[in-house]
Amino acid sequence: MNINRYVINAISVILLLAAVQAPAQGELEILIDTGIEDPLSIAIVPFGWQGAPDAQPADLHVTIANDLARSGRFSTMDEEDMPQKPTGYGQVNFKDWQLLQMENLVIGNLAQTPAGGFEIEFRLLDVYKGSQLVGFRIAATQKQLRQTAHRISDIIFEKLIGIRGAFNTRIAYITVRKNAEGEELHTLQIADADGFNPRTLLEAKEPLLSPAWSPDGRHLAYVSFEERGSSVFLQDIRTGQREKVASHDGINSAPSFSPDGRRLALTLSKEGDPEIFVLHLSGNSLQRITRNRAIDTEPNWSPDGKKLAFTSDRGGSPQIYEVDLRGGKPKRLTFDGPYFARPRYSPDGRGLTLVHGNNGIYRIGYLDLQNQYLSILTNNRLDESPSFSPNGSMIIYATAGRDGSELAAVSADGSVHQRLALQDGEVREPAWGPFPVQ
């Protein structure tokens, strides 16, 4: 019952969003499959605006409501169901909201400053206690208004859920489209975590693969096949400047930044078979990490910077291993299945998300490193490329859809499921970016 009501609410939020701000072609549309069983109820009242109605630069409440609904942890109220639309604390009639069993209320104002900028003030109210939980005033330029809405969502999320919000973050991904001649066009794109503001960083006729964020969010490393075979490139997101950092004989792939941003773990097969190396970005020196005739690939840096998790078939089938960078033998982490690949540490370092394959079915799993317990989080046929949100609450991944690869997300506990569909073409290889640098 709760879920039904919730889903209807979620869909109406999306419809509302579509009506107010029709997504440009190429934008990701986010649909929520299932949320948690007992989401928190919240009403985001339209913010007050003193200027001409048609001059209002943004519908902040729509962006905030959409963010919160998308997390799967909130049930948001439709605008037409609201008993009143207060913009100031003194106008709120808590009784009216209590009758509707609305637990939380957000009110606010958007105003233009004499200098031409904007000022946003908002309050999060506890309806049953009749009190303010948090209130902020934020200055923004017109361009920063959407971002400001995401920051407000972050604040609300953290106050009510107790986890830092990750709405004001970005995702990188690869799209593939076919032109009229049937030629493929591959692009590397980044967008806001809600799919808005997609920007193309690179277009290529040859495949692109494995985008990886630098910890400061300024660079992406990725694999390109533009030079016949794979090479690893580093690209400055702001300037577009790109640098080839690995182009040896054989495979050059699977880049992963160290937490300090100074090193890149990658896979090179220049010595005959795929091995994990660490590339020191200043000075370009290479350090070989694995020594084994099997496939060793997909390294990922532990958040404390001390270890690498990677995929290897040294035991006869692909499994996840962990190696201490100070030396020592790699330790096998997965046992319970014939196929494990593509490990990514959770931001707290306590677990790994990975691809688990069995009987031709590939799903996203989470391995708890404290107790070795494996949970399978998804229920599809062909899932790949899981990537944690920086707050650890969601995992974005690619899955086989009706028209090829599309993106989906699942909460780290497996309870919330979302689909992120691109209007045309395939979208794959998602990588969730870091928190913005303050």
Added chain:
Amino acid sequence: MIARIFLILFLGALLGACGTTPKKSGDVAVEDRSTAIDADIDTDTPDTGEGAQSFGMEDAETATLSQLEDPANLLSVRIIYFDYDSNAILPQFNEAIQAHASFLQANPGIAMTLEGHADERGSREYNLALGERRALAVEKQLVILGAAPAQIRTVSYGEERPAADGHDQEAWALNRRVEFVY
């Protein structure tokens, strides 16, 4: 038929090896060898009579190419397929690999690329490694059978360049492959 062509190819390779001193590509020795092979398989490739008289590089290239393009020739097998997560060469492709090895041995001036591919299942990076492993397995076999390592380049595209677009067993079987690109 196939066995005969194979024998002729093999003889051609022998003739080539005996009849000339090995030299680098682009010189007369290479042309001689090609024309010798073409003369032997005259019935299969009627155009090669001319080649036997001419020593121009262009004609030699044409002759070699015609051999590669003859659909009845085992060299026309340019794709071999693999089992899931495996780089073991399946016995049905041994003959074709032998033909390519002999051809490369007989034509040391010719270089080719082995492109390794995987199906879409599992992780893309692991599949990139798997594609390379398949290409290297074929390279190893070609070298054992007489090709020179310098004639062969390997490149892996993993699952990024599927031959078949579907998402079923049939498509996957067509995508787990190594392509011989001359």
